[in-house]
Amino acid sequence: xxxxxxxxxxxxxxxxxxxxxxxxxxxxxAQRVYIDPDVCTDCGACIPACPVNACVEDxxxxxxxxxxxxxNAAGARAHPLIRxxxxxxxxxxxxxxxxxx
Amino acid sequence: xxxKVAVVGSGxxxxxxxxxxxxxxxxVEVDLLERLPVPFGLVRYGVAPDHPKLKAVASEFxxxxxxxxxxxxxxxxxxxDVGIGELRGxxxxxxxxxxxxxxxxxxxxxxxxxxxxxxxxxxxxxxxHPDFAGDPYDLSFEEACIVGHGNVAIDICRILAKxxxxxxxxxISRAALAxxxxxxxxxxxxxxxxxxxxxxxxPRELRELESLDGWQVHAPDxxxxxxxxxxxxxxxxANRVRKNLETLARWQTPPAANARVISLRFLLAxxxxxxxxxxxxxxxxxxxxxxxxxxxxxxGVVERIPCQAVFRSIGYRGRPLAGLPWDTRRGVLPNRxxxxxxxxxxxxxxxxxxxxxxxxxxxxxxxxxxxxIATVASLLVDIADPPDPVDGRRGLLSLLHARGCxxxxxxxxxxxxxxxxxxxxxxxxSACKFLAVDEMLAALEA
Numbered sequence: 200x201x202x203x204x205x206x207x208x209x210x211x212x213x214x215x216x217x218x219x220x221x222x223x224x225x226x227x228x229a230q231r232v233y234i235d236p237d238v239c240t241d242c243g244a245c246i247p248a249c250p251v252n253a254c255v256e257d258x259x260x261x262x263x264x265x266x267x268x269x270x271n272a273a274g275a276r277a278h279p280l281i282r283x284x285x286x287x288x289x290x291x292x293x294x295x296x297x298x299x300x
Numbered sequence: 301x302x303x304k305v306a307v308v309g310s311g312x313x314x315x316x317x318x319x320x321x322x323x324x325x326x327x328v329e330v331d332l333l334e335r336l337p338v339p340f341g342l343v344r345y346g347v348a349p350d351h352p353k354l355k356a357v358a359s360e361f362x363x364x365x366x367x368x369x370x371x372x373x374x375x376x377x378x379x380x381d382v383g384i385g386e387l388r389g390x391x392x393x394x395x396x397x398x399x400x401x402x403x404x405x406x407x408x409x410x411x412x413x414x415x416x417x418x419x420x421x422x423x424x425x426x427x428x429h430p431d432f433a434g435d436p437y438d439l440s441f442e443e444a445c446i447v448g449h450g451n452v453a454i455d456i457c458r459i460l461a462k463x464x465x466x467x468x469x470x471x472i473s474r475a476a477l478a479x480x481x482x483x484x485x486x487x488x489x490x491x492x493x494x495x496x497x498x499x500x501x502x503p504r505e506l507r508e509l510e511s512l513d514g515w516q517v518h519a520p521d522x523x524x525x526x527x528x529x530x531x532x533x534x535x536x537x538a539n540r541v542r543k544n545l546e547t548l549a550r551w552q553t554p555p556a557a558n559a560r561v562i563s564l565r566f567l568l569a570x571x572x573x574x575x576x577x578x579x580x581x582x583x584x585x586x587x588x589x590x591x592x593x594x595x596x597x598x599x600g601v602v603e604r605i606p607c608q609a610v611f612r613s614i615g616y617r618g619r620p621l622a623g624l625p626w627d628t629r630r631g632v633l634p635n636r637x638x639x640x641x642x643x644x645x646x647x648x649x650x651x652x653x654x655x656x657x658x659x660x661x662x663x664x665x666x667x668x669x670x671x672x673i674a675t676v677a678s679l680l681v682d683i684a685d686p687p688d689p690v691d692g693r694r695g696l697l698s699l700l701h702a703r704g705c706x707x708x709x710x711x712x713x714x715x716x717x718x719x720x721x722x723x724x725x726x727x728x729x730s731a732c733k734f735l736a737v738d739e740m741l742a743a744l745e746a
Binding site: 222 | 353356503
């Protein structure tokens with residue numbers, strides 16, 4: 200079972216996670232990133248890398264958060280792989296402080 | 301002009317430095333140098349054999365090895381076959397990514413007794429590292445202490461506790477597997493000098509202990525956590541600690557009388573190994589935390605744990621490289637943002653560091669990718685346009701061949717690996733590793 204990117208990424212997309220991923224399992228669209236569950240090695244390097252705690256181990260997903268599993272798998276299939284850091288979205292810093300980080 | 305860079309060490313830091321250089325959008329040639337005839341450093345020789353998913357990182361390294369401009373040169377030891385000074389003459393830049401070859405010692409009486417083992421050697425042994433694969437171990441003890449609260453300590457615990465069939469299917473050293481067949485272990489103590497908040501294991505690795513067949517995990521003396529201990533943590537650390545505390549809180553059920561037990565012990569500092577010539581007990585002093593950041597301070601209360609083996613797993617350290625400055629206190633190459641700093645405080649032109657030799661032995665595989673990206677960013681700023689042509693790869697290979705060195709290419713490694721897989725297939729294992737450099741080289745003659 201893989202790690203997933205949850206809702207905190209939307210509106211931020213800091214992509215620090217991408218640099219710390221040893222296997223290139225991140226895909227991205229204009230709003231957020233997705234983890235490809237077939238490539239993720241469950242190392243957890245993305246968890247401390249994310250400034251807004253968006254990356255989560257599946258084990259820690261609450262029942263109402265299980266949808267992030269399918270959401271990440273579908274997003275990874277639909278959107279291109281990224282291997283390097285991108286510019287955060289405009290307003291990312293504001294959203295970070297709104298989220299309490 | 302083509303930027304020519306030598307990277308020393310083909311573990312994660314070296315491969316990710318190569319990736320960052322080759323992805324810079326400039327004309328770059330990277331030569332990745334490796335002491336052994338096989339690549340991947342701690343992915344091959346550090347990651348535990350029962351973590352095959354993590355070992356899959358190797359396929360990413362294979363992709364990097366296929367990038368235009370890349371070459372791997374195995375069986376080349378920098379400092380023996382070619383000097384760092386020579387590399388600096390042959391290349392525009394040299395990135396040192398050779399990791400940590402040494403480890404922290406306990407520094408207590410009796411540490412040299414039979415049955416006290418260092419993590420570096422033991423992990424190398426079960427992973428089949430040529431430097432350690434032939435070491436003799438007697439694993440017929442019933443009770444063992446592992447000192448250290450990091451992921452390596454947990455790996456050692458798991459390998460000691462795991463049923464043989466689960467290990468037999470992996471690429472574990474077959475010599476180690478034969479020795480592990482003689483285990484009689486009933487009790488493992490995982491001992492840390494400080495508390496659970498300061499422990500460095502990651503939640504997943506800690507939790508994995510409770511899935512070991514035939515073992516019960518117990519944290520008998522979980523200390524109360526003082527609020528200031530948690531207040532000083534950054535969000536990522538707080539998240540990790542919270543999850544670890546949740547796991548430890550589950551492990552309060554006293555074990556059944558005849559159970560095999562992994563016992564997590566906190567706030568205990570080893571003071572002495574008893575027994576001569578072989579270990580009979582580990583003596584410890586109970587600690588309390590003081591100050592900010594919290595330090596362990598002795599309380600005068602002592603404890604004695606009978607055991608026949610002690611595994612030391614309290615951190616790896618780098619070893620100084622001949623002719624280069626060294627930060628003795630931290631055990632790293634002194635550097636600023638990856639630029640190696642000379643004794644006069646100024647960067648040494650064209651010399652960079654990445655991975656453990658840059659920042660010390662911490663973090664996980666992915667940590668080294670971000671680290672190498674940062675080092676390469678410094679390098680690319682410093683050498684925006686290489687001033688003069690250098691000999692690079694052609695110069696290196698002609699120098700090595702003139703010295704009679706047998707250099708290997710990545711295709712040679714692929715052939716070695718294919719044979720290891722074939723040998724493994726016959727045994728129902730993912731691979732059967734060659735355990736000596738001579739065997740690896742002989743495999744290429746086949």
